[in-house]
Amino acid sequence: MPIFEYKCSKCSEEFEKLVFSNTVVKCPKCDTEDIIKKFSLFGMSGVEKQTSSSCSSCSSGSCSSCK
Numbered sequence: 141m142p143i144f145e146y147k148c149s150k151c152s153e154e155f156e157k158l159v160f161s162n163t164v165v166k167c168p169k170c171d172t173e174d175i176i177k178k179f180s181l182f183g184m185s186g187v188e189k190q191t192s193s194s195c196s197s198c199s200s201g202s203c204s205s206c207k
Protein backbone atom coordinates (compact mmCIF):
# COMPACT_ATOMS: atom_id res chain seq x y z
CA MET A 141 0.00 0.00 0.00
CA PRO A 142 1.36 3.42 -0.88
CA ILE A 143 2.00 5.33 2.32
CA PHE A 144 3.42 8.81 1.81
CA GLU A 145 4.87 11.26 4.26
CA TYR A 146 3.72 14.86 4.05
CA LYS A 147 4.53 18.15 5.65
CA CYS A 148 2.12 21.02 5.82
CA SER A 149 3.58 24.24 4.42
CA LYS A 150 1.30 26.34 6.60
CA CYS A 151 1.57 24.90 10.10
CA SER A 152 4.54 22.53 9.55
CA GLU A 153 2.53 19.56 10.74
CA GLU A 154 4.10 16.29 9.57
CA PHE A 155 1.88 13.33 8.89
CA GLU A 156 1.67 10.06 7.00
CA LYS A 157 -1.21 9.09 4.81
CA LEU A 158 -2.35 6.16 2.76
CA VAL A 159 -2.84 7.58 -0.71
CA PHE A 160 -5.00 6.13 -3.43
CA SER A 161 -5.21 7.60 -6.91
CA ASN A 162 -8.27 9.70 -6.13
CA THR A 163 -7.26 10.77 -2.63
CA VAL A 164 -7.10 14.46 -1.87
CA VAL A 165 -4.51 14.86 0.87
CA LYS A 166 -5.17 17.55 3.41
CA CYS A 167 -3.41 18.60 6.57
CA PRO A 168 -5.14 16.99 9.58
CA LYS A 169 -4.44 20.03 11.67
CA CYS A 170 -5.44 23.03 9.59
CA ASP A 171 -7.25 21.28 6.73
CA THR A 172 -5.27 22.92 3.93
CA GLU A 173 -4.23 21.23 0.71
CA ASP A 174 -1.03 23.28 0.68
CA ILE A 175 1.26 20.42 1.67
CA ILE A 176 4.67 19.10 0.67
CA LYS A 177 5.11 15.45 -0.27
CA LYS A 178 8.27 14.13 1.31
CA PHE A 179 8.87 10.50 0.41
CA SER A 180 7.27 7.10 0.30
CA LEU A 181 7.82 4.71 3.18
CA PHE A 182 6.67 1.97 0.84
CA GLY A 183 9.43 2.81 -1.63
CA MET A 184 12.06 2.95 1.08
CA SER A 185 11.28 -0.54 2.36
CA GLY A 186 11.37 -1.84 -1.21
CA VAL A 187 14.92 -0.56 -1.74
CA GLU A 188 16.01 -1.99 1.56
CA LYS A 189 14.63 -5.38 0.61
CA GLN A 190 16.44 -5.36 -2.75
CA THR A 191 19.87 -4.66 -1.29
CA SER A 192 19.60 -7.19 1.53
CA SER A 193 18.33 -10.15 -0.49
CA SER A 194 21.42 -11.54 -2.21
CA CYS A 195 19.89 -14.98 -2.71
CA SER A 196 16.86 -15.61 -4.91
CA SER A 197 15.92 -18.96 -3.39
CA CYS A 198 15.61 -17.82 0.21
CA SER A 199 14.53 -14.72 2.10
CA SER A 200 17.72 -14.57 4.13
CA GLY A 201 20.39 -12.04 3.19
CA SER A 202 23.26 -14.21 4.35
CA CYS A 203 22.06 -17.41 2.60
CA SER A 204 23.21 -19.54 5.55
CA SER A 205 20.13 -21.75 5.33
CA CYS A 206 20.26 -22.68 1.64
CA LYS A 207 23.94 -23.36 1.01
Ligand SMILES: [Zn+2]
Pocket residue numbers: 148149150151152153167168169170171172
Ligand atom coordinates in the same frame (compact mmCIF):
# COMPACT_ATOMS: atom_id res chain seq x y z
ZN1 LIG B 1 -1.41 22.35 8.50
